Amino acid sequence: MGAPAELNTITTQVPSRLDRLPWSRFHWRVVLGLGGVWILDGLEVTMVGNVASRLTEEGSGIELTAAEIGIAAAVYITGACLGALFFGQLTDRFGRKKLFILTLVVYLTATVATAFAFAPWYFYLARFFTGAGIGGEYAAINSAIDELIPARVRGRVDLIINGSYWLGAAGGAAGALVLLNTSIFPADIGWRIAFGLGAVFGLVVLVVRRKVPESPRWLFIHGHEEEAERIVDGIEREVERETSQPLEDAEGSITVRQRKTISFREIAKVAFTLYPRRAILCLALFVGQAFIYNAFTFNLGTILSTFFGVASGVVPVFFIVWALSNFAGPLVLGRLFDTIGRKPMISFAYIGSGAIAAMLAWLFVVEAGGAWMFIAVLAVCFFLASSGASAAYLTVSEIFPMETRAMAIAFFYAVGTAIGGITGPLLFGQLIDSGQRGLVATGFLIGAGVMAVAGVVELVLGVKAEGKDLESLAEPLTTTDEQPTPESAADPDRQAREARIAARAERQRAGQSRSRRYRPGPAPGWAAAWREPPSPGAPETALDHEIESIARAVSEHEPITLRELHRVVGARYWGPGEFRKALREALAENRIARQHRGVMVLPEREQASR
Structure with missing residues (x-):
């Protein structure tokens, strides 16, 4: 600098x-x-x-x-x-x-x-x-x-x-x-x-x-984007050496107008x-x-x-x-x-x-x-x-x-x-x-x-x-009005991922609604007039990446035990509880199936075994 x-x-x-x-x-x-x-x-x-x-x-x-x-x-x-x-x-x-x-x-x-x-x-x-x-x-x-x-x-x-x-x-x-x-x-x-x-x-x-x-x-933000990229490059190389696995591609970008003060x-x-x-x-x-x-x-x-x-x-x-x-x-x-x-x-x-x-x-x-x-x-x-x-x-x-x-x-x-x-x-x-x-x-x-x-x-x-x-909780002041065209508009894979994320969010909301139906207390939304509207944010894609990793690992190694699946996808780096959550969603979305206790296969293989 x-x-x-x-x-x-x-x-x-x-x-x-x-x-x-x-x-x-x-x-x-x-x-x-x-x-x-x-x-x-x-x-x-x-x-x-x-x-x-x-x-x-x-x-x-x-x-x-x-x-x-x-x-x-x-x-x-x-x-x-x-x-x-x-x-x-x-x-x-x-x-x-x-x-x-x-x-x-x-x-x-x-x-x-x-x-x-x-x-x-x-x-x-x-x-x-x-x-x-x-x-x-x-x-x-x-x-x-x-x-x-x-x-x-x-x-x-x-x-x-x-x-x-x-x-x-x-x-x-x-x-x-x-x-x-x-x-x-x-x-x-x-x-x-x-x-x-x-x-x-x-x-x-x-x-x-x-x-x-x-x-x-x-x-x-302050005009040193090359140094920012260099620091992040170094962190990513260090993490890849430590985990012995390539990192997933990052999704989402932000366009900002740089300012000194x-x-x-x-x-x-x-x-x-x-x-x-x-x-x-x-x-x-x-x-x-x-x-x-x-x-x-x-x-x-x-x-x-x-x-x-x-x-x-x-x-x-x-x-x-x-x-x-x-x-x-x-x-x-x-x-x-x-x-x-x-x-x-x-x-x-x-x-x-x-x-x-x-x-x-x-x-x-x-x-x-x-x-x-x-x-x-x-x-x-x-x-x-x-x-x-x-x-x-x-x-x-x-x-x-x-x-x-x-x-x-x-x-x-x-x-x-x-x-x-x-x-x-x-x-x-x-x-x-x-x-x-x-x-x-x-x-x-x-x-x-x-x-x-x-x-x-x-x-x-x-x-x-x-x-x-x-950035989704509070948009940077330097964000420009001219955001790049969403890559999902020209990328079918991204469109499919966004559709899965939206469907997952809807399913979770429906589950929360059912669980609250007979819950005592004020009706949901009673304080809406006092609350700040939620900030618009980019879709949460980390969970989808984890589900993709699980589905890909099962496809390549089926049948595979849960212990081996955990090791293959590198789940110990995902954080507490993340593997169980991703596994549960992968099963709910029919991306994988449980053949019998502790063994995972693709859905078609599970059907064939019946």
């Missing part, structure tokens, strides 16, 4: 080529190189919660009050919001890779500075710039991940990556058990080393991240004029998760110390339990966001966690069960909430046009977190300082309410994004 880009109108297959790739080492490299930032964020944010009670003790070298801990949390979140806005617009302008390197450097510098804090004002300043680096990471990383991960697994991968935040939280808490042990480290030294650990891990992530390429989708005015117009319902949805999701998460993350240590008498050196044990429950949520439930769907799972996560948070408020007031009962219920609450929170980032990164993706993530993160993420820690810090359980329980109920409201908004305004390519 050294030479100035010449801006033209181009037609490219880069998006469809990336979406049809099987899972490979390349995708693992993306996950490790880019997803590592969430481990860093978890380590960084919960570090304050882990050492909060130590920072309030005499002899810590800084001696903050519980209210000042809340202020430090709010300052960190303010830095993250402003950093997301500042670096987010640079990400859309200068590229994903340049910014996810720069923001990591900002984080590393600021977190090392935190370790040398000697006064509240210095601590606040270091926390502000640490937050700015992390906030910038959110925009750059979520954009790059969703633009490099295939559509069919984008939901579960995105959720697990965002959920890896809690691995960092658990690691930070485990490290704090040692670092806060005054028999090993003095009271004014251990917490400083804790912040230094984040910088060490950040350097490791920086080394891995250098091997992650720039987003090809960003490149072809897109103004803030146009970005705002896209979000609030072209997609107003999506803007309301994203704001609700971010406000809900930001309030409840930042309130507990930054104040859990002081809650345990103040109301349950937990010693500061033991607080990290409770953090580990809580953090692991948060990671388990996206890990266990993530695949359901791609199978059951975004809307039902996101609403379930938000409303369910809100209901449990209300129960937690009651347990807290009546003082039932002690600290471990409190943590157990909190863990169940955040098992659900963590999936919803991760899905908030996924939602924003999916449903806005490619050219504004990073800025959209930055904007909704900043606004939602400014409303929920700053008020949450400040409110809880003051409520905890009061020493009254009833007031703190009121904070729990407020958190439950904002989560429940966000879940209802998802039910009404949510977008069914599972399995769809990004």
